[in-house]
Amino acid sequence: MDKKKPVYVLQIGMTKNIGGLETYLMQQFEHINNNIVRYDFVNITGEYDIVFSDKIKQAGSSIYNICSRHKNPILHYYQWIKLLNKYKNRYKAIVLNANSLEYVFPVFIAKFFGIKMRVIHSHNAGFENKIGICRKILIGFNKLLLNFSATHYLACSQKAGKWMFGNNKNFALVHNAINVDAYKYDLEKRQKMRKNLNLENKFVIGHVGRFVYQKNHKFLIDIFNEIHKILPEAMLLLIGDAVEDKSYLNEAKQKVKELNLEEYVSFLGMRNDVPEIMQAMDCFILPSRFEGLPLVGIEAQTSGLWCYFSDVITNEIRITDLTNFISLNNSPEIWAKKIIKNKNYKRRDVSKEIIKAGYDIDAEIKKVQNFYERECIQ
CATH class of the missing domain: 3.40.50.2000 (Glycogen Phosphorylase B;)
Structure with missing residues (x-):
């Protein structure tokens, strides 16, 4: 045959x-x-x-x-x-x-x-x-x-x-x-990556996305600025790069400079180790102006991260109880207060929930x- x-x-x-x-x-x-x-x-x-x-x-x-x-x-x-x-x-x-x-x-x-x-x-x-x-x-x-x-x-x-x-x-x-095993919470990987990135004893906020209008980076930096006023140990990791238009990347870098945050914001560019870097984060923010169903939001949840999404993102991303939706009409101060409120949550493995939901x-x-x-x- x-x-x-x-x-x-x-x-x-x-x-x-x-x-x-x-x-x-x-x-x-x-x-x-x-x-x-x-x-x-x-x-x-x-x-x-x-x-x-x-x-x-x-x-x-x-x-x-x-x-x-x-x-x-x-x-x-x-x-x-x-x-x-x-x-x-x-x-x-x-x-x-x-x-x-x-x-x-x-x-x-x-x-x-x-x-x-x-x-x-x-x-x-x-x-x-x-x-x-x-x-x-x-x-x-x-x-x-x-x-x-x-x-x-x-x-x-x-x-x-x-x-x-x-x-x-x-x-x-x-x-x-996604490959759930690659992203699920792992304390050993977390400790190793935080040491490699010199993030020990820091409150690490993360974002993954291209520097385009959709991803709303300037607003994200405003949110981080308010967090940093309250938590001086806060750090922001920005994974991603510009597409062909570098204006949004340049605007983000200029805003960081104007706010004197250059020591606390890392532009990491394109990375092949996103799962490991997510282990090093303490929370994840995605204040997008629009999305389909952001893959990165599933990855972040699988990593056990407390996630903050803009309220224009589909509620279908709510796979676990780690998701929070905040209006883009709210001020950066309000976003910051809600994020800081949950900063001491206990990280856990939610991979079974992700699998059960079909992801x-x-x-x-x-x-x-x-x-x-x-x-x-x-």
Whole structure:
């Protein structure tokens, strides 16, 4: 009997920066059974390598580079057509992981090349850029294209699905699952990392996120400033980097300088040891202006951290009793007082709660595999 071939899936959405979307895709990629489902990737900004490209290639998967549509739109669309024409018989599914509906061309064109499963997956619940009349018209037009071409709608949360697709569109939820064992609370790892980062006897506040409008870093620094006035031993760790626009990173650094906090705020950049650094933290703050369902919020909870989220973030992130939601309309002083109030909580292992809620990658990946197998049956 011939060995059953895996379902080949073409994934779009990876960029050169490590963000929630990239981490989500890599979690799946590293845990999926390649004998059942195999992921390949399209880099739609081919001038740069996508993150994790070495790992992807070492695992035997392909990355196809396509010229950025902003640099050369004609070449971009031509390369898409050429790519799908060449590999139309290889891929049973194509998945566009999106933060908005300003770009849906891969799903649309895949219909004409007979790719059976054409998926749009929402990972966000707000706009990074200002939306003028032209963008609104574009998004409306793209929704019509998806009605014609998309076979499946997915979302990381109810809020992300309704925001992107509308209240009347049916979509399926796919949990932003993580490797729970990598993040669960470990006292030995905590002590080691705090020593390595010179954080012993400090109250350590953490944040993980790109320096963009969405993440609201200036407000976060205002909150920390109020905490530091009361707790001089407080430290702020900022993990992440700028994307292409460095203005938000520069603004954050300037604000830290103006508040004379340079000795107490660490800009750690992109890190490969986020699970270990989370062990060193004492609490986690995410005052975002909008989110889909932030993967980092699940990671922080799994680490046993007391978490403070802005109230615009979906309540679906409330997996444990470590979550607190505070309005962005409240002053930094109010945020600071609530954070300090809980600073002496007893850290504990909540990994069983995370697994029970369905956010363990080993359990979730089986559902994903079954989804592709079931939907791609000839």
